[in-house]
Amino acid sequence: MTFTISPPPHIKQDTTFKKITWMKVLALLPVSLVSVYFFGLYALAIIFAGIGMAVITELVIEKVFNKKITIMDGQAVLIGLMLALMLPAEAPIWIPVVGSFFAVAIGKHAFGGIGSYIFNPVLVAWVFLILAYSSYMYPVSFPELGGISDIFLENGAGLLIGVSPIALIGGLYLILKKYIEWKIPAFYVLTTLILAFLVGDNMGHVITGAFVFGVLFLATDSPSSPVTKKGRIIYGVLCGILTVIYGHYANYIFAVFYSIFLANCVTAFIDNSTLPGSFADESFLQRKYKAIMDKIPFERLGVKIDD
Amino acid sequence: MAEINIMETIPDKMVIPLKQHNGDVCEPLVSKGEVVKVGQKIGECPSDRCAAIHSSVCGEVVSVEESSHPSGNRINSVVIQPVEETECEDFTPFKDSGREQLISVIKEAGIVENYGTPTHLVLNPPDCDIDTVLINATASEWVGHNYETPLEYASEMLDSLRLLMKAAGASRGAIVLRNDDEDSIDAFDGLDYEGKTIMVAPLIGKRRVGYYFNDQDTDIIVVSQDKIYGKNIFEYFTYNVTGRKVPFRCTPASVGVAICGVKSAKALNDLVNTGMPYIETVVTVSGQVNNPQRLLVKIGTSFKDVIEACGDYRGEPAKLISNGVITGVAQYDEEVPVTKMTTSIIVQDKDEVLKDISKDCIHCARCVDVCPVDLIPNRIAALSNQGRFDECRQMHIENCIECGRCSSVCPSKIHVMQLIQYSKEAIARADEDFSEKESSNIKLGCSCGSE
Ligand code: SF4
Ligand code: SF4
Numbered sequence: 001m002t003f004t005i006s007p008p009p010h011i012k013q014d015t016t017f018k019k020i021t022w023m024k025v026l027a028l029l030p031v032s033l034v035s036v037y038f039f040g041l042y043a044l045a046i047i048f049a050g051i052g053m054a055v056i057t058e059l060v061i062e063k064v065f066n067k068k069i070t071i072m073d074g075q076a077v078l079i080g081l082m083l084a085l086m087l088p089a090e091a092p093i094w095i096p097v098v099g100s101f102f103a104v105a106i107g108k109h110a111f112g113g114i115g116s117y118i119f120n121p122v123l124v125a126w127v128f129l130i131l132a133y134s135s136y137m138y139p140v141s142f143p144e145l146g147g148i149s150d151i152f153l154e155n156g157a158g159l160l161i162g163v164s165p166i167a168l169i170g171g172l173y174l175i176l177k178k179y180i181e182w183k184i185p186a187f188y189v190l191t192t193l194i195l196a197f198l199v200g201d202n203m204g205h206v207i208t209g210a211f212v213f214g215v216l217f218l219a220t221d222s223p224s225s226p227v228t229k230k231g232r233i234i235y236g237v238l239c240g241i242l243t244v245i246y247g248h249y250a251n252y253i254f255a256v257f258y259s260i261f262l263a264n265c266v267t268a269f270i271d272n273s274t275l276p277g278s279f280a281d282e283s284f285l286q287r288k289y290k291a292i293m294d295k296i297p298f299e300r301l302g303v304k305i306d307d
Numbered sequence: 308m309a310e311i312n313i314m315e316t317i318p319d320k321m322v323i324p325l326k327q328h329n330g331d332v333c334e335p336l337v338s339k340g341e342v343v344k345v346g347q348k349i350g351e352c353p354s355d356r357c358a359a360i361h362s363s364v365c366g367e368v369v370s371v372e373e374s375s376h377p378s379g380n381r382i383n384s385v386v387i388q389p390v391e392e393t394e395c396e397d398f399t400p401f402k403d404s405g406r407e408q409l410i411s412v413i414k415e416a417g418i419v420e421n422y423g424t425p426t427h428l429v430l431n432p433p434d435c436d437i438d439t440v441l442i443n444a445t446a447s448e449w450v451g452h453n454y455e456t457p458l459e460y461a462s463e464m465l466d467s468l469r470l471l472m473k474a475a476g477a478s479r480g481a482i483v484l485r486n487d488d489e490d491s492i493d494a495f496d497g498l499d500y501e502g503k504t505i506m507v508a509p510l511i512g513k514r515r516v517g518y519y520f521n522d523q524d525t526d527i528i529v530v531s532q533d534k535i536y537g538k539n540i541f542e543y544f545t546y547n548v549t550g551r552k553v554p555f556r557c558t559p560a561s562v563g564v565a566i567c568g569v570k571s572a573k574a575l576n577d578l579v580n581t582g583m584p585y586i587e588t589v590v591t592v593s594g595q596v597n598n599p600q601r602l603l604v605k606i607g608t609s610f611k612d613v614i615e616a617c618g619d620y621r622g623e624p625a626k627l628i629s630n631g632v633i634t635g636v637a638q639y640d641e642e643v644p645v646t647k648m649t650t651s652i653i654v655q656d657k658d659e660v661l662k663d664i665s666k667d668c669i670h671c672a673r674c675v676d677v678c679p680v681d682l683i684p685n686r687i688a689a690l691s692n693q694g695r696f697d698e699c700r701q702m703h704i705e706n707c708i709e710c711g712r713c714s715s716v717c718p719s720k721i722h723v724m725q726l727i728q729y730s731k732e733a734i735a736r737a738d739e740d741f742s743e744k745e746s747s748n749i750k751l752g753c754s755c756g757s758e
Contacts, residue, residue, distance in 0.1 A: 001624065001641060003624070003625065003626055003627045003637065003638060003639055003640070003641070004625055004626045004637065004660050005626075005637040005638070005639050006626075006637055006660075006661065007637075007722060007725050008628075008632070008633060008634050008635055008636070008637075008711055008714075008724070009632060009633045009634065009711040009714050009715045009724070010626065010628050010632040010633070010635065010637065010653070010655065010661070011632045011633070011659070011661075011715070012661055012663070012714065012715045012716075012717075012720070013715055013716050015673075015716070015718045016663075016718050016719075016720070017666060017669055017718045017719050019718070020671075020718055113667065114666070114667045114669055115667035115668045115669050115670065115719075116667070178673070181671070181672055181673075181676075222669050222670045222671040222672065223669055223670045225670070226672075227670050227672040227675050227683060227685060227686070228672075228675065228683060229675060229676070229681075232672065271686075275683060275702065276681040276682070276683070276703075277681075277703070278703040278706055279543065279546065279680050279681055279703075279706055
């Protein structure tokens with residue numbers, strides 16, 4: 001009888017990168033459908049242009065550089081879809097094409113592919129587009145925000161993603177399934193809401209589709225966010241602060257994208273400065289506490305303490 | 308309570324490896340054609356870092372040859388063809404023996420911890436004094452087959468602890484149970500032992516054993532904590548239970564702690580009460596076999612015979628694993644024998660065998676979230692991969708308890724734990740051949756009792 005030999009562990013969780021990515025795509029599907037319903041078939045064209053170009057670019061680059069073809073892991077599709085959703089509904093069709101090409105070719109592959117890129121490729125492309133073709137990137141109107149119904153359907157939404165914040169609820173499911181991580185979104189939302197409240201901004205302007213999308217999908221993009229536990233909290237808070245700073249003076253929709261892009265820059269720095277210590281090391285305060293406690297003669301006072 | 312059955316069938320062939328511990332290989336005392344009895348010593352220790360080997364059956368020695376071993380290597384082994392009738396050596400109980408004598412009988416009886424260190428070295432480490440003995444019952448539950456009631460199990464365990472403390476010359480002892488192991492907790496809780504009532508105390512936060520020793524004003528306590536598993540848990544375990552930090556590259560002995568397993572504790576108790584050396588062990592058989600169970604088997608029985616005793620394979624087996632699915636070793640041969648270090652046998656079928664290909668790390672931080680000792684496994688793995696061992700040290704790589712959680716959750720299927728183990732080994736070997744003089748400014752070795 002023959003037996004397979006392999007290093008341990010001999011059972012693993014069945015979560016794979018591929019599964020995580022496709023689940024993200026799935027979670028973005030409802031909002032895509034609502035936007036198509038809302039903006040008509042032209043939105044569908046934008047989405048398809050984005051996805052199509054991303055997949056083609058990935059394929060060509062991997063063929064040309066003789067790399068393994070990784071279309072099936074879904075990342076190209078996800079990049080294309082995310083980028084398309086971040087565009088205004090009336091953007092010319094070449095915008096998602098150029099954007100997707102830029103995202104995959106420069107944002108992802110030029111930086112070294114999965115795991116090596118430092119900026120979220122989608123944001124790289126978005127920043128490029130807004131710098132190069134800003135006139136096409138501003139929606140005709142920014143949403144007239146207000147009432148609670150905006151959470152469900154935003155009548156004046158400018159970007160595809162803005163149509164229905166509630167349709168992004170799938171992201172919460174991803175957090176529940178641990179496909180995406182919870183610390184960053186939680187602290188991002190908290191910081192933003194608290195700060196926005198303090199500076200007196202209208203909550204209706206803060207909680208938009210773009211914000212929910214940014215929190216759940218952009219900020220949690222794993223290669224461009226920190227890995228340490230403390231680091232992720234700091235990153236979330238930082239994103240929140242930047243969002244409010246930019247949002248307070250300009251608009252909260254672009255604020256989300258810019259702030260995450262900026263926070264990406266310091267990801268490595270955050271990681272390096274929050275490396276955890278050894279499990280038995282004492283922090284500064286603990287050491288001081290111990291020094292004081294050592295001076296008190298508990299034994300003579302007849303109090304029992306641990307050793 | 309998991310039932311423990313006794314394996315009754317006598318196999319056609321027993322292979323008893325002359326090394327069933329970490330240390331030196333024993334020298335065979337028997338040769339081809341000789342007849343051996345149950346409990347007869349067949350392997351003699353050439354040094355102190357070793358434990359004697361005994362025959363577990365009656366029969367004729369067929370050969371002494373290299374044979375496969377569950378560790379994956381080939382080890383010199385005594386092959387015995389058992390006969391039906393059993394004839395035992397005369398075992399003499401060792402009641403009322405002193406410390407020195409206990410240590411030497413433990414060595415002679417070949418008692419070994421399931422993690423590999425001979426028990427006499429754990430209890431009597433060279434130039435260290437032990438003051439606390441811990442029985443780690445967090446991984447294994449009930450051991451042994453002859454307990455009528457849970458109470459009997461509990462008091463026998465406490466007797467064993469007393470013996471271990473006596474052998475180690477330690478003043479305090481604790482049994483560490485698992486929080487969720489209700490059976491054992493019930494068995495110990497409320498037990499009257501030596502005129503005191505035992506209360507199972509949970510280890511929470513800063514309340515470690517020291518607190519409970521004072522609080523209950525006793526020298527024997529039973530505590531409970533979360534399950535810790537892994538290949539290398541001792542530093543972490545020691546810290547969790549006693550609050551003492553084991554220095555880098557040292558064993559818990561250097562802070563005065565001896566950690567024993569349930570199995571060796573029971574073996575010592577048996578030895579003292581009946582004189583029987585360590586020749587049988589409990590093995591948990593699970594996975595794709597028709598009748599998974601816990602089985603008391605004689606050391607030297609091949610995995611194949613054990614599996615046959617459990618109703619044979621269910622379907623076509625594809626992978627045979629000893630000692631747990633997370634950290635265990637996959638076997639290439641079903642003829643490998645059960646040794647003193649074997650705790651479980653797992654059979655997987657074709658669909659369960661993993662065939663993943665490692666991809667790039669996506670920094671998803673899942674490994675960071677599961678690591679019980681707060682490491683950044685993905686970064687250490689990347690550094691190990693590039694051979695940057697110094698930086699691994701700065702990231703506290705030595706704390707890794709080799710639990711395999713990081714490899715298990717990784718969506719990119721990176722062999723995180725192997726990479727970490729690789730550099731741990733490289734680091735451990737780095738200054739092996741440093742002579743003490745040349746490295747006057749580097750402190751090598753452990754100094755006992757002090758920081
Ligand atoms: S690094 Fe991995 S194997 Fe080591 S303790 Fe952490 S999770 Fe366990
Ligand atoms: S779990 Fe795997 S992919 Fe995720 S950070 Fe750890 S090593 Fe990287």
